[in-house]
Amino acid sequence: MTRPDELPEPPEPGTETVPEVPSAVSMDDLLSDCVHCGFCLPTCPTYVLWGEEMDSPRGRIHLMQQHREGAPLGDAMVRHFDACLGCMACVTACPSGVQYDKLIEVTRAEVEAEHPRTWTERAVRGAIFSLFPYPRRLRALRGPLRAYQRSGVPALVRRSGILERLSPTLAAMERLAPPSQKAPSLPERVAARGGRRATVGMLTGCVQREFFPGVNAATARVLAMEGCDVLIPKRQGCCGALSLHSGRAGEARAFARRTVETFEGVDVIVVNSAGCGSAMKEYETLLADDPAWAARARALAEKTRDLAEFLVELGPRAERHPLPVTVAYHDACHLAHAQGVRSQPRALLAGIPELTVKEIADPEVCCGSAGTYNLLQPVAAAELGDRKAANVAATRADLLVAANPGCSLQIAQALERQGAPLPVAHTAQVLDASLRGHPAATLLAR
Amino acid sequence: MADTLRDLAERCTRLLGPESVISDPVRLRTYECDGLTSHRASPGLVVLPETAEQIAAIVRACGEAGVPYVARGSGTGLSGGALPRTDGVLIVTARMRRILDIDIPNQRATVEPGVINLDVTRAARPHGYYFAPDPSSQQICSVGGNVAENSGGAHCLKYGFTAHHILACEIVTPDGEIAELSRDDPGFDLLGVFVGSEGTLGITTKITVRLTRLPETVRTLLAAFDTIGKGGDAVSAIIAAGVVPAAIEMMDALSIEAAEAAVACGYPEGAGAVLVVELDGPDATVEHQFAQVERLCREAGAFEIRVAADDTERALIWKGRKSAFAAMGRISPAYIVQDGVIPRTSLGEVLGRIDALSRESGVRVANVFHAGDGNLHPLVLFDDSVPGAQERAETVSGAILDLCVEHGGSITGEHGVGADKARYMPRMFSDDDLDTMQMVRCGFDPAGLCNPGKVFPTPRLCGEVPGVRKGPHPLVAEGKADLF
Ligand SMILES: Cc1cc2nc3c(=O)[nH]c(=O)nc-3n(C[C@H](O)[C@H](O)[C@H](O)COP(=O)(O)OP(=O)(O)OC[C@H]3O[C@@H](n4cnc5c(N)ncnc54)[C@H](O)[C@@H]3O)c2cc1C
Numbered sequence A: 001m002t003r004p005d006e007l008p009e010p011p012e013p014g015t016e017t018v019p020e021v022p023s024a025v026s027m028d029d030l031l032s033d034c035v036h037c038g039f040c041l042p043t044c045p046t047y048v049l050w051g052e053e054m055d056s057p058r059g060r061i062h063l064m065q066q067h068r069e070g071a072p073l074g075d076a077m078v079r080h081f082d083a084c085l086g087c088m089a090c091v092t093a094c095p096s097g098v099q100y101d102k103l104i105e106v107t108r109a110e111v112e113a114e115h116p117r118t119w120t121e122r123a124v125r126g127a128i129f130s131l132f133p134y135p136r137r138l139r140a141l142r143g144p145l146r147a148y149q150r151s152g153v154p155a156l157v158r159r160s161g162i163l164e165r166l167s168p169t170l171a172a173m174e175r176l177a178p179p180s181q182k183a184p185s186l187p188e189r190v191a192a193r194g195g196r197r198a199t200v201g202m203l204t205g206c207v208q209r210e211f212f213p214g215v216n217a218a219t220a221r222v223l224a225m226e227g228c229d230v231l232i233p234k235r236q237g238c239c240g241a242l243s244l245h246s247g248r249a250g251e252a253r254a255f256a257r258r259t260v261e262t263f264e265g266v267d268v269i270v271v272n273s274a275g276c277g278s279a280m281k282e283y284e285t286l287l288a289d290d291p292a293w294a295a296r297a298r299a300l301a302e303k304t305r306d307l308a309e310f311l312v313e314l315g316p317r318a319e320r321h322p323l324p325v326t327v328a329y330h331d332a333c334h335l336a337h338a339q340g341v342r343s344q345p346r347a348l349l350a351g352i353p354e355l356t357v358k359e360i361a362d363p364e365v366c367c368g369s370a371g372t373y374n375l376l377q378p379v380a381a382a383e384l385g386d387r388k389a390a391n392v393a394a395t396r397a398d399l400l401v402a403a404n405p406g407c408s409l410q411i412a413q414a415l416e417r418q419g420a421p422l423p424v425a426h427t428a429q430v431l432d433a434s435l436r437g438h439p440a441a442t443l444l445a446r
Numbered sequence B: 001m002a003d004t005l006r007d008l009a010e011r012c013t014r015l016l017g018p019e020s021v022i023s024d025p026v027r028l029r030t031y032e033c034d035g036l037t038s039h040r041a042s043p044g045l046v047v048l049p050e051t052a053e054q055i056a057a058i059v060r061a062c063g064e065a066g067v068p069y070v071a072r073g074s075g076t077g078l079s080g081g082a083l084p085r086t087d088g089v090l091i092v093t094a095r096m097r098r099i100l101d102i103d104i105p106n107q108r109a110t111v112e113p114g115v116i117n118l119d120v121t122r123a124a125r126p127h128g129y130y131f132a133p134d135p136s137s138q139q140i141c142s143v144g145g146n147v148a149e150n151s152g153g154a155h156c157l158k159y160g161f162t163a164h165h166i167l168a169c170e171i172v173t174p175d176g177e178i179a180e181l182s183r184d185d186p187g188f189d190l191l192g193v194f195v196g197s198e199g200t201l202g203i204t205t206k207i208t209v210r211l212t213r214l215p216e217t218v219r220t221l222l223a224a225f226d227t228i229g230k231g232g233d234a235v236s237a238i239i240a241a242g243v244v245p246a247a248i249e250m251m252d253a254l255s256i257e258a259a260e261a262a263v264a265c266g267y268p269e270g271a272g273a274v275l276v277v278e279l280d281g282p283d284a285t286v287e288h289q290f291a292q293v294e295r296l297c298r299e300a301g302a303f304e305i306r307v308a309a310d311d312t313e314r315a316l317i318w319k320g321r322k323s324a325f326a327a328m329g330r331i332s333p334a335y336i337v338q339d340g341v342i343p344r345t346s347l348g349e350v351l352g353r354i355d356a357l358s359r360e361s362g363v364r365v366a367n368v369f370h371a372g373d374g375n376l377h378p379l380v381l382f383d384d385s386v387p388g389a390q391e392r393a394e395t396v397s398g399a400i401l402d403l404c405v406e407h408g409g410s411i412t413g414e415h416g417v418g419a420d421k422a423r424y425m426p427r428m429f430s431d432d433d434l435d436t437m438q439m440v441r442c443g444f445d446p447a448g449l450c451n452p453g454k455v456f457p458t459p460r461l462c463g464e465v466p467g468v469r470k471g472p473h474p475l476v477a478e479g480k481a482d483l484f
């Protein structure tokens, strides 16, 4: 195995040219799978918001077809592709097997290549993509953010609405910045407790690592307590999820190669962030046209597991202590729709004595976080956040459990806006508390 | 014409605001068809109103400009009923989706037309009630669309079609007036005329539906047969025994294959036909009849019977059936969903003839049907990239309708006539019959602007139709009807 700390930082992306449609998929075949039945409409968040055909999966597929037939990627068309959250609820809903995930990925790449963006759009996108995938840069941002949050200015700024007027995107970034925590650094190896049952690699993720360090620590502990040796390569970079889901395929590939290399020596890679896990499972398609990497990418995709998926496959061994708390479980789109992981987290939570799991109404509709969506489409994202928050509040749970950092930020913030703040935890943190016999209050105090 | 539409667009923008009027060609084209993709026409203008008053104002504006208009709900219709007019306005109700009232003591709910069918049931279920019409598209089709098409579903064998569950409709008449049609109105049953009129008599803007009490018990079984014929025998035996199941649905091997590919419903392997039978009602009755149905299926030759143990298993049995149409995309690039009715007793005979048609023409036909009431849904499969394939499929599809009519059935059971089947109407009705229907239509829409070109084979202006006739109406002459 390559020693992880010998690896260089991920390359500065943007050098690679945006690719053609991956040869493995024919856009025409993919498009022809759609029979125009409309079954995907009710779970599409933008259709739920606006009730317009062009902002539904069926309508977007129709627009893609128009583009294939020669209609240019004009402003009108691009607006509707940009408004798509990439939540993949339509993939789950479609009885005809339409692979919308592939369709939108190709389309986004075409948009980035063919459609000129305005100056502000370019600036905002540039800022996001030069920040989020780089933990070190995010870390650098944390100091100023912490100072800013302590200063009492945030409430003032929020009230004044000045950011909203300047740029809704900047305002969204400000709102979403979580209270920064001190990030403890994890060791490179955490040894299994009791007899060893497995050796796993662990992805720490960019946003997860910098904004929710407690989740990574909890993940490592839970894995160790369940009998896993956990390897945490120090210099792992971004998995490329944000880039991949935003049409920046070249950039995504660079990150993917790096990640493949980093984890080549382990049998299983456990991922606790839904967006990262779904991207890594897509590496096979992403690198299909690169002969040097295709097989290695496939191998990595095959050994990638979401934390909940892995723990259920492994089976419980450590003792669960009671946690008398009522939780609402939120299905992250990149977990439920993209990876089909729905029952596992619920099963893990239900396995904790005295814990009650509540279902959130309309579980299949996205919370509006969707990677960079809440930064690029702040108005729609806020509306979706409000809907989700209202459904969460209606469960009257004490704690919201979600397995994706973006969702946690988004929903927590919407709940706060509605004056019904609720603590948020990752499935790993709830399990961690139960395995360690900590009282429920430790989760609720967040 | 372009000028007229431009003026109309401006007027609508003043009425509704710019966010609710669509006029650029790329966006307009996404509305070019409903669930029937073989008929396409890009609308001249799309509007997304939110109130009855707005719809009335739009209809008046269209009337003044002499521009035709078409209503659209969720666009899942399978007969091209919501096919737009290139020279007209498409009025989409997708933003009118508020459930206005759930009135449990009176067992009714009042909803806006764009409310999704299943959402009515979702809202009523916590109170122990549901909205009985359950088309397979219930997760997305609108109540307004259900009213227009008089949609049915798997359970209409026992509970009836949409018409049996509509208590009142507020409508915008083609004059642009808002009127209320109610089941309680004395005199002519205008509500009965309106339900099922496929958007040709006006646009409904508010609907009061009947809510049905959730049954005490529901039991579902899946029976597998090696041939369709044996499945048909089982259906006849069940009905003959006096059992009225909530639903009896049949699927043939090809449709099972598609559903399996789509939703992995796990139907018994090697089945030439499966029957889904559901009984509901009071515990004791259901238990007794369920045993009877199981026995009758076995006697008819079922080689495997699965009884759903819980709601999850029931949902899985239904999932295969409910996704069957859309699942055809898995086994064929394109297909035509046919909808015809035959007397239940002719089931075996007609299916045999369909099979023969399929063999002769080399066009594959999958069969899904509401077997209890003889409503067939043959799915005619073709590859739209092969020249001539669509025409061949359409010929087979048309021949199937001829079979239905020949056996004393109908050219549509629940999907409506729309744009697609207008040309088949003369196979069932004489010119005089059609003229009589036109008279009714003209009573509502003298200018012929409300969803023109649908239902009737030859769009005629109202003035031309009955007025030119000399002498008494033929029905009157034959003594079959009276004028009064
Ligand atoms: C996969 C699939 C399965 C289906 N299964 C069934 C089934 O089991 N049973 C069944 O009966 N149908 C079925 N259908 C057909 C279709 O779903 C129904 O006809 C449904 O009622 C149409 O509703 P909609 O909202 O989509 O209407 P649309 O397709 O938008 O419109 C249908 C017609 O209604 C008119 N209309 C719409 N709204 C109004 C209004 N407010 N006032 C007046 N007229 C209006 C339109 O002008 C048009 O003529 C199925 C369709 C699909 C795609």
Ligand code: SF4
Pocket: A043, A044, A045, A046, A047, A056, A057, A060, A083, A084, A085, A086, A087, A088, A089, A090, A091, A100
């Ligand atoms: S990915 Fe989500 S937002 Fe995009 S079309 Fe599908 S359901 Fe709608």
Ligand code: SF4
Pocket: A033, A034, A035, A036, A037, A038, A039, A040, A041, A057, A058, A061, A090, A093, A094, A095, A096, A097, A098, B326, B329
């Ligand atoms: S559900 Fe699938 S086939 Fe139906 S309209 Fe949506 S994408 Fe097309």
